Amino acid sequence: MNKNLKEQVLRSSGVNVLKCMRCGKCSGTCPSYDEMEYHPHQFVYMVERGDIETLMNSKSIYKCLTCFACVDRCPRNVEPAKVVEAVRLAAVRQQGNNHMNPNQIPEMLDDDMPQQAIVTAFRKYIK
Amino acid sequence: MQRIGVFVCHCGTNIAATIDVKAVAETLSKEPGVIVSQDYQYMCSESGQNLVKNAIKEHNLTGVVVCSCSPRMHENTFRKAAASAGLNPYLVEIANIREQCSWIHKDIASATEKAIILGKAAVAKVHLNAPLTAGESPVVKRALVIGGGIAGIQTALDIAEAGFDVDIVEKNPTIGGKMAQIDKTFPTLDCAACILTPKMVEASQNEHITIHSFSEISDVKGFVGNFTVTIKKKARFVDETKCTGCGLCTEKCPMKKVPNEFNMGLDNRSAIYIPFAQAVPKVATIDPNYCMMMKTGKCGICSKVCSAGAIDYKQQDQYIEQKYGAIVVATGFNPINLDKYDEFAYNQCPDVVTSLELERLMNAAGPNGGTLLRPSDKTHPHKIVFVQCVGSRCDDSKGKPYCSKICCMYTAKHAMLIREKYPDTEVYVFYIDVRTPGKNFDEFYRRAVEQYNVHYIKGMVGKVTPRSDGKIDVQASDLLANEQLHIDADMVVLAAAIEPDKTARPLATMLTTQMDTNDFFTEAHPKLRPVESATAGIFLSGACQGPKDIPETVAQASAAAAKAIGLLVKNSITCNPCVAHSNELMCNGCSSCEKVCPYGAITYIDKEFKMPDRTVAIRRVASVNPAVCQGCGACTVACPSGAMDLNGFSNSQIIAEVDAICK
Numbered sequence: 001m002n003k004n005l006k007e008q009v010l011r012s013s014g015v016n017v018l019k020c021m022r023c024g025k026c027s028g029t030c031p032s033y034d035e036m037e038y039h040p041h042q043f044v045y046m047v048e049r050g051d052i053e054t055l056m057n058s059k060s061i062y063k064c065l066t067c068f069a070c071v072d073r074c075p076r077n078v079e080p081a082k083v084v085e086a087v088r089l090a091a092v093r094q095q096g097n098n099h100m101n102p103n104q105i106p107e108m109l110d111d112d113m114p115q116q117a118i119v120t121a122f123r124k125y126i127k
Numbered sequence: 128m129q130r131i132g133v134f135v136c137h138c139g140t141n142i143a144a145t146i147d148v149k150a151v152a153e154t155l156s157k158e159p160g161v162i163v164s165q166d167y168q169y170m171c172s173e174s175g176q177n178l179v180k181n182a183i184k185e186h187n188l189t190g191v192v193v194c195s196c197s198p199r200m201h202e203n204t205f206r207k208a209a210a211s212a213g214l215n216p217y218l219v220e221i222a223n224i225r226e227q228c229s230w231i232h233k234d235i236a237s238a239t240e241k242a243i244i245l246g247k248a249a250v251a252k253v254h255l256n257a258p259l260t261a262g263e264s265p266v267v268k269r270a271l272v273i274g275g276g277i278a279g280i281q282t283a284l285d286i287a288e289a290g291f292d293v294d295i296v297e298k299n300p301t302i303g304g305k306m307a308q309i310d311k312t313f314p315t316l317d318c319a320a321c322i323l324t325p326k327m328v329e330a331s332q333n334e335h336i337t338i339h340s341f342s343e344i345s346d347v348k349g350f351v352g353n354f355t356v357t358i359k360k361k362a363r364f365v366d367e368t369k370c371t372g373c374g375l376c377t378e379k380c381p382m383k384k385v386p387n388e389f390n391m392g393l394d395n396r397s398a399i400y401i402p403f404a405q406a407v408p409k410v411a412t413i414d415p416n417y418c419m420m421m422k423t424g425k426c427g428i429c430s431k432v433c434s435a436g437a438i439d440y441k442q443q444d445q446y447i448e449q450k451y452g453a454i455v456v457a458t459g460f461n462p463i464n465l466d467k468y469d470e471f472a473y474n475q476c477p478d479v480v481t482s483l484e485l486e487r488l489m490n491a492a493g494p495n496g497g498t499l500l501r502p503s504d505k506t507h508p509h510k511i512v513f514v515q516c517v518g519s520r521c522d523d524s525k526g527k528p529y530c531s532k533i534c535c536m537y538t539a540k541h542a543m544l545i546r547e548k549y550p551d552t553e554v555y556v557f558y559i560d561v562r563t564p565g566k567n568f569d570e571f572y573r574r575a576v577e578q579y580n581v582h583y584i585k586g587m588v589g590k591v592t593p594r595s596d597g598k599i600d601v602q603a604s605d606l607l608a609n610e611q612l613h614i615d616a617d618m619v620v621l622a623a624a625i626e627p628d629k630t631a632r633p634l635a636t637m638l639t640t641q642m643d644t645n646d647f648f649t650e651a652h653p654k655l656r657p658v659e660s661a662t663a664g665i666f667l668s669g670a671c672q673g674p675k676d677i678p679e680t681v682a683q684a685s686a687a688a689a690k691a692i693g694l695l696v697k698n699s700i701t702c703n704p705c706v707a708h709s710n711e712l713m714c715n716g717c718s719s720c721e722k723v724c725p726y727g728a729i730t731y732i733d734k735e736f737k738m739p740d741r742t743v744a745i746r747r748v749a750s751v752n753p754a755v756c757q758g759c760g761a762c763t764v765a766c767p768s769g770a771m772d773l774n775g776f777s778n779s780q781i782i783a784e785v786d787a788i789c790k
Contacts, residue, residue: 021520023559028604029470029589033611041606073470073589077522 005052005090013086017048019076026070026080036060040070040080047083052090061088129160129254132188133246134179136170136195138225143168145229147239151194155246160254162186171201179205180212190218190253194246196225215258217704217775222249244788251787255780259704264754266352266700267452270691271296273344273634274457276304277323277677278669278684280330282455285688287335291695294337294449295330296344296358298630301406303327304459308389308483310490312677313540314571319677320405320492327407340408343630345446347637348727350755351664352452352700360445364413364421365399369437372409376429376438377401385417387494391484393502394494399429399438403492411437453664453691454638456648457684458631460670462623463518463527471517471621476593477502479619482537489544499545501618504597508617511545512601513538513556514588518624520559527624529645532674534622535562539575541620546579555582555614557603565676584612591619625674639725640665648672658687663757666690705775706756707763709749711736713770716747720762720771728755729762 010017026040033039038046038060046055055061064084071079105118135152137143148166156164163182167175170193182188191214193205198221206216224242232238270286272279275297283293295302307327309319330336339358346357380397387396389403398417401409411429419426420440430438462483465473473479478501480488491497501508515534518526535558542554561583563569575581586604593599594615601614627646635642640660641649648667651659658667668687669680694700709720711734721729732750735743749770751762763771763778772778 019522021559022606023516023587024585024604024606025587025589026604027589027606027611028587028602030611033604039604039609039611041604042609069589075516075521075525075587077524 002050002052005056006047006050009047009052009083009086009090012089013079013082015044015047015079015082015086017044017078017083020044020048020078021076023075025073025075026078029069029073031067031069032063032065035063040064040084043083043087044078044080047087052087055087056091056094060084061091064088129189130162130186131158131160131190131192131250131253132179132182132186133158133161133164133192133194133250134170134175134182135164135166135224135246136175136193137166137168138170138196138229139168142195142225142229142242145232145235145238146224146242147235148242150239151224151242151246154243155192155194155250158247158250160190161250163188170195171204176204176208179208183209183212183214188214190220190256192220192222192246192249192253194222194224194242194249197221197223197227215260217259218253218256220249220253220256222246247790248784248787251783252780255777255783256775259774261704262702262753263699264350264352264702266695266697267354267450268292268695269294269449269451270453270455270695271354271356271449271451272455272457272668274304274459274628274669274671275299275302275330275338275340276457276459276669277306277326278459278671278680279304279455279457280323280326281681281684282457282666282668282688282691283330283336284326284333285685286455286691286695287333289688289692289695290335291692292335292337294339294358294451296339296342298341298343299402300341300363300400300410300412301402301408302330302338302340303403303405303407305483306677307403307405308391308486308490310486310493311540311544313536314565314567316540316544324405324407327405331407338408339447340410341412344634344637347454349450350726350757351662352694352697353754354451354454354664356449356451356454358447358449360447362415362442362444363410364415364418364438364440364442365411366437366439366442367408367410369435370410370433371435371437372401372406372411373434374401374411375432375434376411379428379432381426381428382417382419385414390487390494391481393484393487413438413440453666453694455666455668455687455691456631456634456638456640456660456671457668457687458628458634458671460625460674461628463626465517465621465623468517468526468621470590471514471588471619472591472593472599473621476591476599476619478508478593478599478617479591479621481621481623482534482541483623485541485620489541499549506617507549507552509551510553510614510616511555511618511620512588512599512603512614512616513542513554513620513622515556515558515622516587516624517621519622521624527626527645529624529674530562531622531624532562533625533676536565536568536571536676538620538622539563539572539581542581543571543575543579546575546581553582554579555584555601555616557584557586557588559585559587565678586612588619625670627671631671638662638665658683658690664694702754703758704753705758705773706753707751707758707760707771707773708753709751710770710772711746711748713768714746714748714766715768715770716749717767718749719765719767720749723761723765724756725759725761726755726757728752728757 152166222245345359382398386392415421487493519531588603590602598615666687
């Protein structure tokens with residue numbers, strides 16, 4: 001368990017995961033459920049356990065639509081989408097070798113791709 | 128010269144573990160006027176009390192300070208001990224060094240210092256204590272029960288059994304409350320009406336019980352033993368004394384499109400109506416919002432067919448004033464409004480119902496005569512989904528923070544009854560936790576699972592979508608299978624949270640009783656005084672105090688009755704002598720105190736005063752009725768001239784305490 005990562009996710013999301021009563025309504029309401037390896041309620045529980053790296057390495061963080069249905073319907077106001085977003089941010093902000101290398105860009109260039117997408121891609125972790 | 132005794136209690140380790148009690152006793156022995164200072168393991172025990180009594184006799188004490196627990200706990204104990212040793216009980220002061228000191232501090236040195244300061248404040252106060260004598264006030268031997276559900280009925284029957292007169296005030300046209308709407312009761316599955324209606328009849332026939340149906344409380348004055356209550360008898364446009372309840376008017380009434388509250392609006396009733404066949408009193412009521420005679424002046428059929436001549440379109444609200452010694456609140460509960468939970472489609476789809484609506488749908492006296500049919504197309508449902516905890520156990524912004532307590536059991540009951548009667552129906556129950564603490568409760572729930580094969584799924588429904596083919600798509604999570612499910616249901620039943628009746632809050636204001644943030648009445652002590660309110664003479668019965676099932680409600684109803692009887696058997700009660708009094712020479716007649724007094728204890732009188740030079744002036748001054756004053760102290764704070772003072776808590780005593788603390 002990476003304590004610093006947990007601390008970072010809790011702080012950047014502003015979510016108190018201990019408010020969760022494990023009802024699963026977030027996962028019951030999630031339109032992206034079948035696309036996700038880890039589901040909204042698992043995000044909340046795994047962050048509580050400090051198992052952040054598993055989530056960061058899962059494609060689930062990119063499958064959340066940020067539709068906020070779970071935030072709207074959570075009876076305890078836990079706001080699971082904010083946890084997913086915080087884990088995604090933790091992945092994006094990761095320092096070091098996981099980021100896109102500028103040398104890779106020329107071969108990826110495509111006339112239809114907006115420049116903004118390339119700039120954004122620099123900030124993102126390679127899937 | 129004062130001769131004060133100080134007694135420091137260890138309370139086992141409750142106090143002694145955090146406070147150096149010997150040091151407290153030692154330090155306080157040096158305070159002015161203190162001639163004896165002792166500590167003991169349990170001051171409230173018999174030997175501890177004897178220590179106090181003996182010291183009073185031996186040293187001829189003029190004041191006693193006990194450093195112990197909260198005065199709410201043992202002030203009375205030590206006052207009695209002092210009285211038995213010949214000291215006026217109001218010369219005893221308690222310094223609370225447990226709840227307000229040892230329990231909340233960890234550091235021994237600072238806790239000890241604080242305990243000493245609290246002790247010094249009590250010593251400073253007792254120097255100024257005056258002996259007080261409690262007066263007596265008579266008890267009116269009649270009780271009022273507010274609410275005519277099973278709680279109110281049971282309380283009234285028990286009080287009447289003891290031989291006292293009881294009035295039940297019920298806001299609806301009939302008594303019976305929620306239990307009258309329920310089909311079967313858990314965990315025995317006996318018919319609710321079969322056990323309730325005999326009690327309703329018993330109440331109506333009991334010579335000691337008067338039922339004021341279709342009535343409300345409009346005003347409460349007075350105090351324990353002597354309340355004056357104004358009851359508003361709402362105009363029902365039918366003379367109760369003449370109506371025989373034959374029901375001919377309800378048959379002939381041409382206006383038949385009124386939503387029937389008793390069946391949760393699932394069918395219609397006529398504008399003149401009797402809520403249900405076993406209603407007590409069985410008297411018709413005209414709904415003026417729908418009656419054509421009342422609205423347009425054209426109709427009058429009910430009046431023509433009534434052979435008793437009971438119809439009176441001109442009837443007015445009536446006000447009755449009655450005196451009571453005790454009041455029992457039994458205002459009950461309602462399911463919450465589900466408007467804000469759109470995800471369950473309650474307002475979009477008639478086949479999404481609440482559990483109380485399902486009770487009516489399954490009831491033999493309900494809209495379908497006991498056959499379970501979908502409200503939309505009157506077909507048999509073959510797949511039913513139950514959703515638990517709708518609006519219960521929520522964050523404050525999303526619903527009720529508490530568990531509604533009864534839903535797990537009635538859902539198991541519904542599921543079981545449906546599987547029993549319609550074995551071709553699949554029943555799913557989505558639960559967060561199944562809570563079944565009660566006699567034979569878990570066995571009941573297990574029977575639903577094991578014997579009736581009800582599908583219990585750990586998870587919550589996220590979204591309910593009515594489909595164009597008449598089915599309802601229920602999207603939910605199955606947490607144990609880690610799957611998201613879609614069920615094409617025919618009906619969805621929502622276990623809506625329960626909340627106190629809306630009339631409870633204005634009533635609490637009239638009764639000057641306390642409520643919690645959820646509008647449940649607060650009991651005087653959560654463990655030891657569960658059926659009394661903190662206001663003397665007001666008792667609590669049933670779900671107005673917290674979510675309860677029927678057996679618990681009946682138990683509490685009888686307990687409240689026992690407490691009320693305990694009050695009513697007394698001819699008089701001892702008054703609290705710590706009441707306000709006005710120094711007439713200082714009073715400027717401004718009426719500030721009269722305005723803030725919640726008990727109406729203060730009146731103004733014109734009084735003659737001898738002035739210098741043998742002249743006489745008539746001045747308007749405040750006068751306190753000590754029998755009505757409850758000693759709350761509001762007037763002493765409001766008084767701009769310092770004329771109002773409270774016995775036992777005088778301004779000079781409070782200042783002496785503050786001085787001792789700040790020294």
